[in-house]
Amino acid sequence: MAQARAVVIGGGITGASVAYHLAKAGWRDTLLLEKDELTSGSTCHAAGLVTQFNPSPTMMRFRSYSIELYRELGAFETVGSLRFASSPEQLKELQRGVSRARGIGLNVELVSDEEAARLMPAITRRQLQGAVWVPGDGHLDPHTATHALAAAARKLGAGIVTQQRVSGIELGPGGRIRAVQTDSQRIETEVVVIAGGIWAPQLAAMAGVFIVSTPVDHQHAALLAVPGHELPHDMPCFRDPDYLVYGKSEAGGVVLGGYEAEPPARWIDGVPWEHAGTSLPPDQARFEPLLAGAARRFPFLGEAGIVKLVCHPDAMTPDSNPLVGPVPGVPGLFMAAGLSLNGFGGAGGIGRSLAQLITAGETDLDLHGYRPWRFGPVHHDHRYAAELAREAYKYYYYLRYPYDADEAGRPRRTSALHSRLQDLGAVFGAKHGWERPEYIEPGAPWRRAGADQRRFGWQRPPYFEVLAEEHRAFRERVGIIDMSSFGKIELRGPGALPLLERVSGNLIDRPAGSVIYTQLLEQNGGMAADVTVTRLAADHFRVVTGAGYVNSDMGWLRLQVRGSDPQLEIRETTGELSVIGMWGPHARAVLEHVTGDDVSEGGFPFMQARQILVSGARVLAQRVTYVGELGWELYVEPGWAGQVWDRLMTAGRPLGIRAGGYRVLDSLRMEKGYRYYGTDLSLLDNPIEAGLGFCVQLDKGDFNGREPLVAVRESGIKRRLRTLAVAGEEYEPIYGGEAVHHEGRAVSRLRSCAYGFTARMNLAYAYLPVELKPGAEVQVEVFGRMVPAEVTRDAVIPRTQPAAS
Numbered sequence: 001m002a003q004a005r006a007v008v009i010g011g012g013i014t015g016a017s018v019a020y021h022l023a024k025a026g027w028r029d030t031l032l033l034e035k036d037e038l039t040s041g042s043t044c045h046a047a048g049l050v051t052q053f054n055p056s057p058t059m060m061r062f063r064s065y066s067i068e069l070y071r072e073l074g075a076f077e078t079v080g081s082l083r084f085a086s087s088p089e090q091l092k093e094l095q096r097g098v099s100r101a102r103g104i105g106l107n108v109e110l111v112s113d114e115e116a117a118r119l120m121p122a123i124t125r126r127q128l129q130g131a132v133w134v135p136g137d138g139h140l141d142p143h144t145a146t147h148a149l150a151a152a153a154r155k156l157g158a159g160i161v162t163q164q165r166v167s168g169i170e171l172g173p174g175g176r177i178r179a180v181q182t183d184s185q186r187i188e189t190e191v192v193v194i195a196g197g198i199w200a201p202q203l204a205a206m207a208g209v210f211i212v213s214t215p216v217d218h219q220h221a222a223l224l225a226v227p228g229h230e231l232p233h234d235m236p237c238f239r240d241p242d243y244l245v246y247g248k249s250e251a252g253g254v255v256l257g258g259y260e261a262e263p264p265a266r267w268i269d270g271v272p273w274e275h276a277g278t279s280l281p282p283d284q285a286r287f288e289p290l291l292a293g294a295a296r297r298f299p300f301l302g303e304a305g306i307v308k309l310v311c312h313p314d315a316m317t318p319d320s321n322p323l324v325g326p327v328p329g330v331p332g333l334f335m336a337a338g339l340s341l342n343g344f345g346g347a348g349g350i351g352r353s354l355a356q357l358i359t360a361g362e363t364d365l366d367l368h369g370y371r372p373w374r375f376g377p378v379h380h381d382h383r384y385a386a387e388l389a390r391e392a393y394k395y396y397y398y399l400r401y402p403y404d405a406d407e408a409g410r411p412r413r414t415s416a417l418h419s420r421l422q423d424l425g426a427v428f429g430a431k432h433g434w435e436r437p438e439y440i441e442p443g444a445p446w447r448r449a450g451a452d453q454r455r456f457g458w459q460r461p462p463y464f465e466v467l468a469e470e471h472r473a474f475r476e477r478v479g480i481i482d483m484s485s486f487g488k489i490e491l492r493g494p495g496a497l498p499l500l501e502r503v504s505g506n507l508i509d510r511p512a513g514s515v516i517y518t519q520l521l522e523q524n525g526g527m528a529a530d531v532t533v534t535r536l537a538a539d540h541f542r543v544v545t546g547a548g549y550v551n552s553d554m555g556w557l558r559l560q561v562r563g564s565d566p567q568l569e570i571r572e573t574t575g576e577l578s579v580i581g582m583w584g585p586h587a588r589a590v591l592e593h594v595t596g597d598d599v600s601e602g603g604f605p606f607m608q609a610r611q612i613l614v615s616g617a618r619v620l621a622q623r624v625t626y627v628g629e630l631g632w633e634l635y636v637e638p639g640w641a642g643q644v645w646d647r648l649m650t651a652g653r654p655l656g657i658r659a660g661g662y663r664v665l666d667s668l669r670m671e672k673g674y675r676y677y678g679t680d681l682s683l684l685d686n687p688i689e690a691g692l693g694f695c696v697q698l699d700k701g702d703f704n705g706r707e708p709l710v711a712v713r714e715s716g717i718k719r720r721l722r723t724l725a726v727a728g729e730e731y732e733p734i735y736g737g738e739a740v741h742h743e744g745r746a747v748s749r750l751r752s753c754a755y756g757f758t759a760r761m762n763l764a765y766a767y768l769p770v771e772l773k774p775g776a777e778v779q780v781e782v783f784g785r786m787v788p789a790e791v792t793r794d795a796v797i798p799r800t801q802p803a804a805s
């Protein structure tokens with residue numbers, strides 16, 4: 001009977017990398033299965049360019065490591081790369097990118113158009129504004145690199161079997177991986193890694209798992225050398241995002257690819273198993289705009305003949321991040337898929353991280369944004385997922401501004417209050433399928449936001465004063481917001497409390513009706529989530545998280561369940577309850593108008609949840625605050641939400657109530673020092689560094705991360721999340737990620753940013769060395785300028801509500 005310690009499905013660059021790293025970690029008995037020959041999927045079609053330039057710290061590290069690995073294998077040509085700005089807006093984007101790269105430790109340089117032309121004499125300087133020069137970048141031959149990795153894996157003991165298609169994945173008790181079935185044998189194993197590229201969703205389905213990834217076509221062409229314009233072999237790679245193209249020199253000509261505006265998705269219901277390495281019929285007409293774009297930077301290319309136009313899909317996810325990690329509910333199953341046209345950049349680092357996860361249970365990189373289970377039921381519709389994937393592709397190069405909203409597949413989910421918000425003049429953005437108010441323009445027709453920032457570019461937003469008005473309502477009177485998209489997860493049963501207590505830094509075992517603000521922690525003390533937990537009954541809890549994190553957090557909670565835990569049900573209940581947030585000094589007066597229940601300071605203390613009646617509607621009111629003012633979140637069945645909203649609006653009118661959207665929340669919460677998961681808090685930060693030590697109850701008994709946090713408390717932290725006041729009172733275009741410099745070197749990067757309308761300050765958070773205390777001066781690199789910033793106290797506007805404990 002065949003057996004392997006781990007089976008890797010797929011012989012592309014990703015599978016080869018996973019097998020290599022597993023073998024390198026000592027799992028020699030690893031078997032890679034490929035249904036055809038190695039490099040029979042997207043891998044054989046890659047143009048082979050790899051750049052480290054990426055604003056995501058994890059992706060940048062994946063790529064830097066991948067390059068190092070290919071170089072070690074002798075499969076990488078370091079020729080450097082130039083990323084051009086062919087418009088003033090793009091130049092700013094590149095300046096921002098350089099600052100962000102420096103903020104995560106990648107030293108890149110923005111060079112002038114003259115310098116770019118010196119590095120690449122073949123280009124014209126027409127429209128050229130400058131370029132980012134990354135000397136360590138380069139290219140590879142996909143076939144050579146994959147075979148080199150596979151050979152290295154074999155040398156370390158891994159088995160590689162081709163012409164063997166996996167036809168089934170067998171699960172044992174508890175949904176645990178037991179074996180894989182191929183067309184000729186059954187192989188017992190406890191670990192399966194799906195590295196099946198565009199076939200990955202079908203492979204996952206063999207284990208009853210739904211993953212979200214769509215094949216989207218990509219094209220590139222080999223252009224013949226133009227006599228008199230032969231390109232040197234060692235010419236740097238180039239990317240010209242304004243013209244949507246990338247390329248490298250080959251045989252005196254160029255391999256040219258790019259990102260079309262309307263890429264087709266194909267085989268969205270399933271990829272034929274018999275499809276292998278063959279290219280698909282190309283679409284010359286679709287490629288023409290890219291050829292024209294390239295000819296604007298390399299005019300002689302207008303005369304170049306095409307040797308071959310290649311067309312093949314790659315697996316695109318809705319956010320163009322790969323799917324990397326374990327799969328909740330199926331112990332032993334791991335994903336390394338959805339490479340989203342980034343396979344060679346990603347595969348080296350992904351293989352290493354996944355092997356660390358499999359063999360040691362943890363990795364040193366933040367894989368939160370790559371969790372294979374982060375998408376939810378809303379994405380379990382191939383057409384919708386395909387629309388999002390196509391949009392992600394379209395914006396691969398095409399400039400997407402930070403405030404732009406998603407455009408595809410809308411509207412998808414609307415709250416019970418949607419029509420009320422339409423009547424008020426809401427501008428809707430989208431999050432995890434939900435239409436949500438970004439801000440509200442009273443008197444203006446409602447609309448859905450899209451690429452709005454394209455209209456005003458890097459300037460102060462035209463709706464700045466609208467946000468200021470909304471801000472004032474919450475701070476000075478009373479503001480109201482539809483927060484129905486909040487992610488809600490219910491845990492029920494005798495296992496609920498032990499699980500939550502084990503994974504939370506804060507004490508969960510409090511009387512029913514308590515609301516607990518806590519971080520969910522990994523074993524190393526890193527933060528996996530930032531949530532509130534409401535104890536509804538002895539063994540019934542509701543975890544509330546951000547709309548975009550609900551599936552991510554729920555899957556993570558499932559992964560934390562142990563076989564020995566008492567019985568427990570974990571269920572998403574987001575759609576079962578609408579949520580109205582109401583905060584401001586007059587919030588109590590408004591609530592008193594609409595309910596006969598006691599909502600007084602003494603009768604309804606902070607961090608408590610109570611059932612109240614509002615015009616016959618049963619409402620669970622939670623006295624919490626994210627904006628730092630008195631107020632409540634009101635949880636109510638969607639069928640009742642409209643009339644509760646109407647009653648609050650009517651009662652609030654004499655007190656100046658105003659509806660707001662999500663955009664103003666950053667301004668409100670940052671003035672009070674409140675954090676946001678994903679930007680301010682992550683797996684690589686711990687709550688003590690984040691200034692959330694008050695949420696960590698070291699004396700409550702054992703919990704995830706307790707020991708490392710005890711050690712941190714004893715030895716002291718080395719860095720601390722600080723609030724910065726950047727520049728002066730005037731609006732400063734900071735978006736997050738910008739490098740923070742001190743004494744001439746980059747020491748950190750910005751996390752959340754917002755203009756604080758009460759404080760009249762540009763606020764930003766950054767983890768800084770502990771020596772940089774309030775009063776210290778630093779500089780923030782904003783579009784190539786060094787802007788002064790001062791470290792301030794956490795909350796620049798004093799908190800009026802007690803700190804949650």
Ligand SMILES: Cc1cc2nc3c(=O)[nH]c(=O)nc-3n(C[C@H](O)[C@H](O)[C@H](O)COP(=O)(O)OP(=O)(O)OC[C@H]3O[C@@H](n4cnc5c(N)ncnc54)[C@H](O)[C@@H]3O)c2cc1C
Nearest residue numbers: 010012013014035041042043047048049166197343344345
């Ligand atoms: C035209 C084009 C140009 C590109 N250019 C670049 C570039 O310049 N730089 C870059 O970084 N990336 C580029 N990419 C992206 C990159 O090629 C992919 O992201 C990467 O190759 C994906 O590798 P993979 O191993 O995940 O998937 P694949 O290469 O698709 O490998 C999956 C493998 O799984 C096998 N398989 C599937 N089902 C089974 C089964 N049931 N049993 C056994 N085996 C199975 C398949 O046969 C296949 O070999 C490009 C992609 C395309 C299409």
